[in-house]
Amino acid sequence: MLAYILKRVGMVIPTLLGITLLAFSLIHMIPGNAAEALSGERGMSPERYRELAHQLGLDRPLHVQYFDYLVRLLHGDFGRSINTHEAVLKEFLTLFPATAELALCAILLALMLGLPAGILAAVKRNSFLDYSVMGVSLTGYSMPIFWWALLLIELFSVKLGWTPVSGRIAIVYDFPTSTGFMLIDAWRSGQAGAFRSAVTHLILPAIALGTIPLAVIARMTRSAMLEVLREDYVRTARAKGLSWFSVVCVHALRNALIPVITVIGLQIGTLLTGAILTETIFSWPGIGKWLVEAIHRRDYPVVQGGILISATIVISVNLLVDLLYGVVNPRIRHGR
Amino acid sequence: MSSTPPSLLAELWRHFSRNRGAVAGLAVVLLLVLLALFPGWFAPHSPIEQFRSAALSPPAWLGGGSRHFPLGTDAVGRDILSRLIYGARLSLTIGLVAVSLSLSMGIVLGLISGFMRGWVETAIMRLMDVLLALPSLLLAIAVVAILGPGLLNAMVAIAVVMVPHYVRLMRASVIGELGKDYVAASRIAGAGTLRLMFDTVLPNCTAPLIVQATLGFSSAILDAAALGFLGLGAQPPTPEWGSMLASALEFIASAWWVVSFPGLAILVAVLAFNLMGDGLRDALDPKLKS
Numbered sequence: 001m002l003a004y005i006l007k008r009v010g011m012v013i014p015t016l017l018g019i020t021l022l023a024f025s026l027i028h029m030i031p032g033n034a035a036e037a038l039s040g041e042r043g044m045s046p047e048r049y050r051e052l053a054h055q056l057g058l059d060r061p062l063h064v065q066y067f068d069y070l071v072r073l074l075h076g077d078f079g080r081s082i083n084t085h086e087a088v089l090k091e092f093l094t095l096f097p098a099t100a101e102l103a104l105c106a107i108l109l110a111l112m113l114g115l116p117a118g119i120l121a122a123v124k125r126n127s128f129l130d131y132s133v134m135g136v137s138l139t140g141y142s143m144p145i146f147w148w149a150l151l152l153i154e155l156f157s158v159k160l161g162w163t164p165v166s167g168r169i170a171i172v173y174d175f176p177t178s179t180g181f182m183l184i185d186a187w188r189s190g191q192a193g194a195f196r197s198a199v200t201h202l203i204l205p206a207i208a209l210g211t212i213p214l215a216v217i218a219r220m221t222r223s224a225m226l227e228v229l230r231e232d233y234v235r236t237a238r239a240k241g242l243s244w245f246s247v248v249c250v251h252a253l254r255n256a257l258i259p260v261i262t263v264i265g266l267q268i269g270t271l272l273t274g275a276i277l278t279e280t281i282f283s284w285p286g287i288g289k290w291l292v293e294a295i296h297r298r299d300y301p302v303v304q305g306g307i308l309i310s311a312t313i314v315i316s317v318n319l320l321v322d323l324l325y326g327v328v329n330p331r332i333r334h335g336r
Numbered sequence: 337m338s339s340t341p342p343s344l345l346a347e348l349w350r351h352f353s354r355n356r357g358a359v360a361g362l363a364v365v366l367l368l369v370l371l372a373l374f375p376g377w378f379a380p381h382s383p384i385e386q387f388r389s390a391a392l393s394p395p396a397w398l399g400g401g402s403r404h405f406p407l408g409t410d411a412v413g414r415d416i417l418s419r420l421i422y423g424a425r426l427s428l429t430i431g432l433v434a435v436s437l438s439l440s441m442g443i444v445l446g447l448i449s450g451f452m453r454g455w456v457e458t459a460i461m462r463l464m465d466v467l468l469a470l471p472s473l474l475l476a477i478a479v480v481a482i483l484g485p486g487l488l489n490a491m492v493a494i495a496v497v498m499v500p501h502y503v504r505l506m507r508a509s510v511i512g513e514l515g516k517d518y519v520a521a522s523r524i525a526g527a528g529t530l531r532l533m534f535d536t537v538l539p540n541c542t543a544p545l546i547v548q549a550t551l552g553f554s555s556a557i558l559d560a561a562a563l564g565f566l567g568l569g570a571q572p573p574t575p576e577w578g579s580m581l582a583s584a585l586e587f588i589a590s591a592w593w594v595v596s597f598p599g600l601a602i603l604v605a606v607l608a609f610n611l612m613g614d615g616l617r618d619a620l621d622p623k624l625k626s
Binding site for chain 2 (some may be wrong): 020021151158273276281318
């Protein structure tokens with residue numbers, strides 16, 4: 001098992017280095033010069049440029065600069081935002097809980113609806129129910145989620161007036177944010193209506209963000225279930241006289257879940273992509289909105305650091321899923 | 337007397353046409369192609385002409401609507417139907433350019449890594465791993481950050497995002513094909529590496545590439561629309577479906593048609609390509625059929 005873990009972790013290191021190289025090159029590939037990109041100063045004189053380039057270490061050979069960059073990253077120095085002059089890592093950590101809360105709720109929603117839908121579709125194969133589930137999930141999979149979010153706002157916020165349009169909580173509530181997760185903080189604050197307000201703010205963005213994972217999970221669960229239901233042990237269990245329900249939910253589901261878990265792990269990338277759009281629409285103060293604003297403001301240190309940290313998170317989650325998969329399934333651990 | 341076997345295309349069509357969803361997808365795609373080729377025949381107005389006096393007029397079937405503007409007009413009085421029709425041309429162009437770019441890069445890199453193996457393969461595949469590790473829109477945003485916002489740059493960004501999929505697919509099929517006898521025979525007959533690559537092996541790897549390319553159209557259209565929506569893709573007044581939604585949030589309460597139709601166009605186009613891609617996969621590769 002240890003050998004398997006070490007091998008997997010070892011395989012990730014080149015990818016991580018590649019990402020740092022990509023983030024490093026980003027600053028040097030931007031039109032204009034790196035000193036401008038890093039400082040945000042425009043139209044600087046040649047003297048000022050030389051001074052700044054020296055200060056930023058840009059006058060040294062590229063490989064030295066890259067090595068320095070790596071050393072700084074290892075010390076947790078991801079640069080400073082041109083706009084706020086805050087450390088990029090600190091900004092990221094402040095905003096990350098908002099994105100994490102949204103993404104977690106979205107994936108929970110996707111699981112709660114997607115798993116049963118996929119199971120039902122597989123059990124009632126070729127029925128009207130099966131076709132509906134598959135049709136809806138293909139539509140969800142093809143949905144431009146920024147438009148879907150707009151439709152949700154139009155119906156639930158504008159027409160019905162059930163939910164607010166933007167933000168994480170109504171402005172009247174004020175309490176310390178100890179965890180950064182608004183639902184938990186609002187609950188613990190004990191203020192009347194705070195939790196309710198947090199929930200109503202969260203629900204639409206979570207639906208918008210959860211739609212694509214929901215569609216993917218429903219499709220994947222259905223095909224994994226169909227595969228498993230054909231197996232001999234399912235027939236044996238039925239022949240022993242076990243009820244259809246317990247065969248499906250106990251025997252078949254456990255084995256069908258393995259590929260589904262992998263797919264959930266792979267959805268982390270989809271969630272981050274979706275968060276960029278969802279957060280922009282709902283003014284959700286998370287990583288996605290922060291990155292888009294940074295691009296518009298040409299705040300390149302934030303773009304560079306944000307992309308690097310996000311990619312690292314995606315890689316780490318995928319690594320974790322790989323490792324879990326090895327724990328669950330010994331064939332993978334001992335295979336190639 | 338022997339009956340001639342059905343041609344490859346006829347065989348393909350026989351499988352494909354059994355799938356009603358796929359045929360519907362194909363029909364929509366053909367319609368989009370028609371609109372994209374001859375937008376002037378169908379669009380009642382120019383996509384950028386502003387009828388200021390008729391700004392935000394509702395669709396024709398609603399009170400206050402005019403039959404001059406079947407789907408209504410936007411905030412500066414441009415005809416939404418015309419913009420959608422010209423938008424089809426843009427979206428298909430984006431799909432075509434992005435898919436062609438990434439497909440050709442993917443084929444070449446995949447062939448090279450499949451044929452060369454060793455450190456060349458390792459280098460290419462590690463680079464692809466790096467690109468795959470980045471969420472698609474994030475990578476596209478990074479590319480746009482370097483190149484600057486704009487339609488052309490968005491196409492390049494989307495192409496970069498899709499390259500790793502083709503490289504992996506190509507490499508896997510190449511390695512599978514290289515072990516087969518016909519390749520060995522061709523090699524012994526004296527075919528050079530380039531001939532082996534493009535003339536002998538490539539034609540036998542096309543099925544998965546065609547499927548992936550069809551599905552690539554749908555993700556290209558979606559990603560381009562997302563970039564346009566974020567203001568990082570096509571710039572105004574270009575009638576791109578995604579950028580038509582960029583300022584739509586303001587009109588959500590007052591003019592639903594400004595919000596609804598462009599998104600519907602994106603959804604229908606993406607759905608059509610996905611249905612067609614699924615149908616093609618089943619028709620081209622019966623093994624994958626569940």
